[in-house]
Amino acid sequence: MxxxxxxxxxxxxxxxxxxxxxxxxxxxxxxxxxxxxxxxxxxxxxxxxxxxxxxxxxxxxxxxxxxxxxxxxxxxxxxxxxxxxxxxxxxxxxxxxxxxxxxxxxxxxxxxxxxxxxLLARLQPSERLAHFLLRLGARGALSGHPTDVVMLPMGRGDIADHLGLTMETVSRTFTKLRQQALIALPQLHKVQILDLPGLQRLAGDIA
The missing domain is CATH 2.60.120.10 (Jelly Rolls)
Structure with a gap:
């Protein structure tokens, strides 16, 4: 070093x-x-x-x-x-x-x-977003962050351009995951995972 x-x-x-x-x-x-x-x-x-x-x-x-x-x-x-x-x-x-x-x-x-x-080959926006959140959460855990908290330094527009979705679809999908009690959205750039097994099932085999 x-x-x-x-x-x-x-x-x-x-x-x-x-x-x-x-x-x-x-x-x-x-x-x-x-x-x-x-x-x-x-x-x-x-x-x-x-x-x-x-x-x-x-x-x-x-x-x-x-x-x-x-x-x-x-x-x-x-x-x-x-x-x-x-x-x-x-x-x-x-x-x-x-x-x-x-x-x-x-x-x-x-x-x-x-x-x-x-991710771009998947048809369901919720699957793409679930996998994205799990991947970010895993990287955060390696850095010592809580395993149930995902920090999002990027905005919804950046997430949309990464997942091949529109920003409106990304916003709706965040709301859908929250309504399904899979996640909570305490802040704009912070996601709390409430149901890790459920989010993993939604993400499928690539999570």
């Missing part, structure tokens, strides 16, 4: 700031330390597709592609660290434990991308 700190530069990102754009040459590996980022693709018809969210502790840019495949945007005020690719490669060769950790992160990113593809 000390060697990594020596080649890492901290960054502050204002809400809405763009960290990198699709097509830019990949020069750094980024680590998010606070806030949240979204990975955005613009479809040929101009619509926006959010392929994933980056939360504290997540890395961006670990793949071996030469260019970024997404716009990387800050949802709110965020902090990140960036490490030049050449320095990261040297550290991965020097420290096998770092290489193992980064490989694990890359595998997690691949699994998340596969999950996103499955």
């Amino acid at each position: 000390a060697a990594l700190d020596q080649v890492t530069q901290p960054l502050r990102l204002a809400a809405g700031a763009t960290l990198a754009r699709a097509g830019d040459t990949r020069q750094y590996v980024y680590t998010l330390t606070d806030g949240a980022l979204r990975l955005v693709r613009t479809l040929p018809d101009g619509r926006r597709q959010i392929t994933g969210f980056v939360l504290p502790g997540d890395y961006v840019g670990l793949t071996e592609t030469l260019r970024h495949r997404h716009d990387i945007e800050a949802i709110g005020e965020s902090r990140a660290c960036r490490t030049p690719l050449a320095d990261m490669r040297r550290l991965r060769e020097r420290y096998p434990q770092l290489e193992r950790k980064l490989m694990q992160r890359t595998s997690m990113e691949l699994a998340a991308a596969q999950d996103a593809g499955l």
Whole structure:
């Protein structure tokens, strides 16, 4: 960690700031330390597709592609660290434990991308939202947050663009899950899971 700190530069990102754009040459590996980022693709018809969210502790840019495949945007005020690719490669060769950790992160990113593809193939909005909440809840639990509380740093519009739904459908589906006593909505950006087994059944086999 000390060697990594020596080649890492901290960054502050204002809400809405763009960290990198699709097509830019990949020069750094980024680590998010606070806030949240979204990975955005613009479809040929101009619509926006959010392929994933980056939360504290997540890395961006670990793949071996030469260019970024997404716009990387800050949802709110965020902090990140960036490490030049050449320095990261040297550290991965020097420290096998770092290489193992980064490989694990890359595998997690691949699994998340596969999950996103499955979500878009599902027909029921409630199934998509249930799986999304469970996935966020599991990531929060790994960081020491309560297992029955899901924090949503992103807005309903971002969730809609991630799940392939309209914002109105996302809002209605949140209300439906609340009426079914699966969740409570104490705050706009906070969800409390009231019936974990019920939410897992709704999410199906991919949860």
